[in-house]
Amino acid sequence: VTLTTQQYTLGSLILMVSYGACFAFILFFMMNSQNLAPRYRLVPILSAVVMASAGLSLLQEFNLWKDSYAFVDGAYRPLAENETFTNAFRYGNWTITVPILLTQLAIAMGLKQSDIQRRSLRMAVPGVLMIWAGLYGQFGEVGDFSHLNLWGVVSTIFFLWLILEVRQTLISGINNTPDILKPWPSNLWWFFLATWGLYPLAYALPQLGATGDIVVARQAIYSVADIFSKLVFGIILTRFVLRRSSYEG
Amino acid sequence: VTLTTQQYTLGSLILMVSYGACFAFILFFMMNSQNLAPRYRLVPILSAVVMASAGLSLLQEFNLWKDSYAFVDGAYRPLAENETFTNAFRYGNWTITVPILLTQLAIAMGLKQSDIQRRSLRMAVPGVLMIWAGLYGQFGEVGDFSHLNLWGVVSTIFFLWLILEVRQTLISGINNTPDILKPWPSNLWWFFLATWGLYPLAYALPQLGATGDIVVARQAIYSVADIFSKLVFGIILTRFVLRRSSYEG
Numbered sequence: 289v290t291l292t293t294q295q296y297t298l299g300s301l302i303l304m305v306s307y308g309a310c311f312a313f314i315l316f317f318m319m320n321s322q323n324l325a326p327r328y329r330l331v332p333i334l335s336a337v338v339m340a341s342a343g344l345s346l347l348q349e350f351n352l353w354k355d356s357y358a359f360v361d362g363a364y365r366p367l368a369e370n371e372t373f374t375n376a377f378r379y380g381n382w383t384i385t386v387p388i389l390l391t392q393l394a395i396a397m398g399l400k401q402s403d404i405q406r407r408s409l410r411m412a413v414p415g416v417l418m419i420w421a422g423l424y425g426q427f428g429e430v431g432d433f434s435h436l437n438l439w440g441v442v443s444t445i446f447f448l449w450l451i452l453e454v455r456q457t458l459i460s461g462i463n464n465t466p467d468i469l470k471p472w473p474s475n476l477w478w479f480f481l482a483t484w485g486l487y488p489l490a491y492a493l494p495q496l497g498a499t500g501d502i503v504v505a506r507q508a509i510y511s512v513a514d515i516f517s518k519l520v521f522g523i524i525l526t527r528f529v530l531r532r533s534s535y536e537g
Numbered sequence: 538v539t540l541t542t543q544q545y546t547l548g549s550l551i552l553m554v555s556y557g558a559c560f561a562f563i564l565f566f567m568m569n570s571q572n573l574a575p576r577y578r579l580v581p582i583l584s585a586v587v588m589a590s591a592g593l594s595l596l597q598e599f600n601l602w603k604d605s606y607a608f609v610d611g612a613y614r615p616l617a618e619n620e621t622f623t624n625a626f627r628y629g630n631w632t633i634t635v636p637i638l639l640t641q642l643a644i645a646m647g648l649k650q651s652d653i654q655r656r657s658l659r660m661a662v663p664g665v666l667m668i669w670a671g672l673y674g675q676f677g678e679v680g681d682f683s684h685l686n687l688w689g690v691v692s693t694i695f696f697l698w699l700i701l702e703v704r705q706t707l708i709s710g711i712n713n714t715p716d717i718l719k720p721w722p723s724n725l726w727w728f729f730l731a732t733w734g735l736y737p738l739a740y741a742l743p744q745l746g747a748t749g750d751i752v753v754a755r756q757a758i759y760s761v762a763d764i765f766s767k768l769v770f771g772i773i774l775t776r777f778v779l780r781r782s783s784y785e786g
């Protein structure tokens with residue numbers, strides 16, 4: 289797909305802002321881990337790890353974006369036919385970050401050590417299967433939407449399974465949560481659905497047409513979803529465990 | 538070997554995820570060293586060092602991968618005949634990381650200071666010889682499998698020697714380990730065999746044929762082995778010494 293100068297610039301801007309935000313917030317999470325009860329310290333530490341790994345993959349996407357287009361005859365044209373630009377790095381990165389994000393959730397809910405392990409594993413399995421099904425579907429992206437859709441459906445089934453497991457985790461979390469903080473887990477539930485739910489939209493988007501606007505809109509949706517499901521999620525969980533630490537003494 | 542777009546993308550994806558994970562987990566290990574008894578602090582610190590050095594070498598492999606292929610006529614073709622892409626950076630990196638990993642093991646087993654030195658040295662010697670034999674064998678990779686195999690066998694002899702030394706270390710470790718943690722050293726033993734055992738598989742793989750799938754599968758095996766033998770190994774040892782710290786007071 290050929291992009292106008294505006295579209296091209298907007299795309300690189302979105303990617304730059306995303307990786308910049310990720311790298312910058314490493315510091316935020318590292319500094320915050322000091323003020324917590326030891327059992328919750330891992331929550332911001334893991335957010336710092338997520339930020340570093342997401343920042344690196346978004347930096348790769350940014351470089352790939354620049355390398356995939358050349359300015360010829362007043363527009364940015366893909367250097368190779370069949371799109372060398374790919375979102376695959378994002379999917380690779382999610383393979384690491386999704387299990388970490390879900391583990392953070394189990395830790396923040398204040399579950400027992402053995403429950404944390406069991407619950408994290410039960411969430412990580414459908415999470416990783418969902419991503420790999422989507423990654424495999426992505427590869428067939430060019431031209432053939434039936435491949436994209438078939439694997440999108442497979443991935444969505446894993447997503448539904450994941451949603452049930454996350455719900456389970458939050459429900460067992462509510463019981464251990466000090467009364468005054470009880471609304472947090474259910475707010476987290478809606479936050480989770482709203483932010484993770486954006487990814488399938490971006491995945492399905494190319495079917496609306498092979499235009500520059502759609503290419504850029506896809507980057508925008510993926511990036512907004514990334515910032516909310518990783519960075520804002522990390523901030524919320526860190527504040528939650530800060531409160532927990534002070535109520536639980 | 539010429540690669541399809543999928544194979545090429547998958548290869549760079551595997552390398553990107555590996556170096557991203559290594560760099561990201563530097564933070565994890567750094568932050569975790571604070572919560573340990575002083576004698577065990579070196580365990581996560583050394584893991585941070587391993588992550589940094591492995592991340593850099595995998596980043597080199599990633600760049601080399603991108604530089605070694607060009608997209609021509611709908612496929613990714615090696616720029617120079619006889620493969621410019623090489624796994625040699627991995628072997629160079631192992632020369633640093635293998636002795637460190639083995640030292641971590643000796644420290645985590647709670648041996649006396651003098652035993653730590655003696656045991657680390659006795660493990661490092663066959664470890665380094667094993668890697669250099671393999672590196673030398675790799676250089677003859679193209680075309681001539683008899684060179685690859687000869688040095689593979691030499692390397693395997695050193696590997697068997699190393700395995701005996703590691704067993705010795707774990708056995709002396711079990712005696713110093715608090716009863717409740719006694720299963721850990723023997724689980725570590727199986728973990729060690731399963732993860733280090735993957736490397737010779739990747740080494741031998743090209744003999745199955747010069748296809749794109751094999752080139753990618755080799756990267757996948759090396760990378761899975763790297764993540765488990767360094768990163769997951771580091772997490773396990775860190776958790777082990779965290780428990781030890783709290784039981785030993």
Ligand SMILES: CC1=C(/C=C/C(C)=C/C=C/C(C)=C/C=O)C(C)(C)CCC1
Pocket residue numbers: 381382385386389418419421422423439440441443444447484485487488491514517518
């Ligand atoms: C349902 C569905 C998908 C869901 C993806 C999700 C939910 C990804 C979440 C990623 C996160 C949270 C990353 C954070 O690091 C895919 C794979 C796009 C494929 C289409 C169907």
Ligand SMILES: CC1=C(/C=C/C(C)=C/C=C/C(C)=C/C=O)C(C)(C)CCC1
Pocket residue numbers: 630631634635638667668670671672688689690692693696733734736737740763766767
């Ligand atoms: C037996 C054998 C090998 C074993 C390699 C191993 C066991 C490498 C371990 C590396 C690690 C653990 C690196 C971590 O940083 C080689 C050299 C492939 C050559 C073929 C025979």
